[in-house]
Amino acid sequence: MADKYSRRDFLKKVALVGGVGLVGLRCQQEPSLLTPTPNKTDKLSLLFTPIKIGSINLKNRLVRSATAERMADNDGAVTDEMIALYEQLSKGDVGTIITGHTFVRTDGRLGMTMMGLDNDNLIKGITRLSKAVHQFDTKLFVQLNHAGIRAQPDIKNPLAPSAQQRNSPKEMTTDDIEQVVQSFGAAAKRAQEGGADGVQIHAAHGFLINQFLSPRTNKREDDWGGSPEKRVNFLLAVFKSIRKATGTDFPIWAKVNGEEFIQGGRALEECLMAAVKLAESGVNAIEISGLGQKRKTRYEGTSKNEPFYLTQAEQFRAKLKTPLILVGGIRNAEVIEMLLKEKGLDLVSMCRPFIREPDLPLKLQNKSVSESSCVSCSACARNNDVPIKCWQN
Numbered sequence: 001m002a003d004k005y006s007r008r009d010f011l012k013k014v015a016l017v018g019g020v021g022l023v024g025l026r027c028q029q030e031p032s033l034l035t036p037t038p039n040k041t042d043k044l045s046l047l048f049t050p051i052k053i054g055s056i057n058l059k060n061r062l063v064r065s066a067t068a069e070r071m072a073d074n075d076g077a078v079t080d081e082m083i084a085l086y087e088q089l090s091k092g093d094v095g096t097i098i099t100g101h102t103f104v105r106t107d108g109r110l111g112m113t114m115m116g117l118d119n120d121n122l123i124k125g126i127t128r129l130s131k132a133v134h135q136f137d138t139k140l141f142v143q144l145n146h147a148g149i150r151a152q153p154d155i156k157n158p159l160a161p162s163a164q165q166r167n168s169p170k171e172m173t174t175d176d177i178e179q180v181v182q183s184f185g186a187a188a189k190r191a192q193e194g195g196a197d198g199v200q201i202h203a204a205h206g207f208l209i210n211q212f213l214s215p216r217t218n219k220r221e222d223d224w225g226g227s228p229e230k231r232v233n234f235l236l237a238v239f240k241s242i243r244k245a246t247g248t249d250f251p252i253w254a255k256v257n258g259e260e261f262i263q264g265g266r267a268l269e270e271c272l273m274a275a276v277k278l279a280e281s282g283v284n285a286i287e288i289s290g291l292g293q294k295r296k297t298r299y300e301g302t303s304k305n306e307p308f309y310l311t312q313a314e315q316f317r318a319k320l321k322t323p324l325i326l327v328g329g330i331r332n333a334e335v336i337e338m339l340l341k342e343k344g345l346d347l348v349s350m351c352r353p354f355i356r357e358p359d360l361p362l363k364l365q366n367k368s369v370s371e372s373s374c375v376s377c378s379a380c381a382r383n384n385d386v387p388i389k390c391w392q393n
């Protein structure tokens with residue numbers, strides 16, 4: 001996809017959207033492929049049941065998946081507009097909010113309205129966000145990211161695992177790798193100091209960590225590449241750096257691809273192997289997402305009752321005891337309940353439904369609706385120049 005555009009055009013199309021495969025989705029109704037088991041008791045018995053994940057208690061199973069709000073200022077600082085949005089979301093009773101992806105170094109910034117945590121001046125914004133959501137007993141996770149090859153246009157030679165890619169990237173030296181790994185730890189420490197309940201490592205959607213994981217973009221033959229196992233080393237080093245900086249109890253989650261539906265990308269088995277290694281290192285929860293063109297084709301339009309990555313989640317569940325979160329295409333309360341009860345998922349997360357209806361959990365709880373009215377048209381992902389909003393009536 002990217003090769004069809006100039007770098008600037010490409011970034012305009014996808015800038016500030018963590019979900020790479022969303023671009024180009026059209027609003028078309030299509031029948032559900034997944035029929036939830038009828039809810040005989042008419043009770044959402046698990047959805048609004050608290051759960052303990054690692055060292056923290058979550059009041060319910062709903063997560064606002066990381067969503068680049070495009071609301072930070074030029075320094076990457078939290079703005080009043082963001083505080084107002086986070087208050088609205090937590091008032092709406094979501095159990096956990098994962099922030100939009102947050103750059104750990106300026107050379108990993110995707111655009112000028114992306115939030116940052118690369119220096120101590122930015123801690124006070126996280127403190128404000130934490131306070132805003134904690135008053136409603138909602139937990140806050142900061143999603144940490146480095147955009148790598150997808151960094152903003154004025155980064156002349158963006159960092160990448162290997163040089164043989166578009167945009168004349170700089171192939172990272174061992175020193176570069178160590179510095180970026182360290183900056184993830186430092187940013188996590190700042191999130192912790194700001195009162196965040198945890199951090200999420202963004203290892204999905206084609207950003208730097210994913211670029212190391214994928215044979216498409218990692219052609220190295222040293223400790224950081226050359227085999228599926230070695231390609232996981234960068235992610236594991238980031239995890240260890242965060243653990244070291246934040247201590248044993250601080251919750252560290254990760255968002256990973258369950259599969260990469262893209263030529264030369266990772267199949268499910270390789271994605272699962274990386275997740276197993278992460279689990280062995282002690283990650284506290286894994287959110288399963290995905291990447292690629294095939295996803296776009298397969299899920300074009302609205303598939304309200306069809307979680308995109310259920311097949312992958314089932315395989316992950318069979319191999320992993322780590323708490324699992326599923327994201328992608330989830331819209332309906334009965335489907336959510338089925339995922340929790342029958343598929344063994346611990347949490348369910350949504351992005352676009354919360355853009356349209358920040359108070360969706362309250363509505364599901366008081367049964368004024370049974371599903372989100374988001375039609376998955378992805379207009380919110382395409383209009384990159386303004387803060388996120390729903391573009392449907």
Ligand SMILES: Cc1cc2nc3c(=O)[nH]c(=O)nc-3n(C[C@H](O)[C@H](O)[C@H](O)COP(=O)(O)O)c2cc1C
Binds near residue numbers: 018067381
């Ligand atoms: C406007 C927008 C911004 C997004 N920003 C991020 C992000 O910062 N980090 C991330 O991991 N995913 C991001 N995503 C992807 C979502 O978190 C989610 O994985 C994807 O939208 C599928 O879930 P949904 O069907 O509930 O929307 C974004 C998606 C949209 C539409």
Ligand code: SF4
Binds near residue numbers: 353355374375380
């Ligand atoms: S939130 Fe609105 S604009 Fe975004 S996908 Fe849903 S309906 Fe479309």
